[in-house]
Amino acid sequence: MTEDLINEYVRWIVSVDRRLIIMEYMKKHIMVNASEIAHETQRSTQNISRALKEFEDRGLIECLTPSKTTWKKYVLTDMGKTVMEKMDGKFI
Numbered sequence: 001m002t003e004d005l006i007n008e009y010v011r012w013i014v015s016v017d018r019r020l021i022i023m024e025y026m027k028k029h030i031m032v033n034a035s036e037i038a039h040e041t042q043r044s045t046q047n048i049s050r051a052l053k054e055f056e057d058r059g060l061i062e063c064l065t066p067s068k069t070t071w072k073k074y075v076l077t078d079m080g081k082t083v084m085e086k087m088d089g090k091f092i
Contacts, residue, residue, distance in 0.1 A: 009060065009083045014091050018043060018051040023084060024092045031064070031073050055080070 013019040025037050034052055038045040052074055055061040060080035064073040076084065084092070 006083055006086050009058065009079075010086055010091070012058075013083070013087065016051075018047050019054065020091065022048070022051050022055060023087060026061075026076055026080075027084060027088070027092050031075050033071055033073050035071065 013023055021041050021043065022032075022037065025041065026032055029036075032052075034049040035045050037043070038048045041048070052061065052072075056063060056074070059077055060083060061074045062077050064075060066072070
């Protein structure tokens with residue numbers, strides 16, 4: 001994983017509020033689901049679900065319950081943790 005890729009992910013996250021909200025929430029919680037984040041951040045579940053899908057598509061999070069259609073649980077991947085470390089103290 002190159003420093004350029006990490007920096008690209010950081011820029012991608014900070015460019016959209018819902019992505020930044022996800023990272024802030026994941027900093028405080030090991031495992032998350034869309035409805036918990038939506039409730040705590042006063043965002044729609046659909047908005048947060050879309051952001052989680054974007055994170056998953058980029059390999060920053062992993063779904064622990066892929067066979068479920070609702071209440072999916074997500075954790076950071078190693079890449080996600082590296083990106084979070086880069087953001088810590090600057091953006092989150």
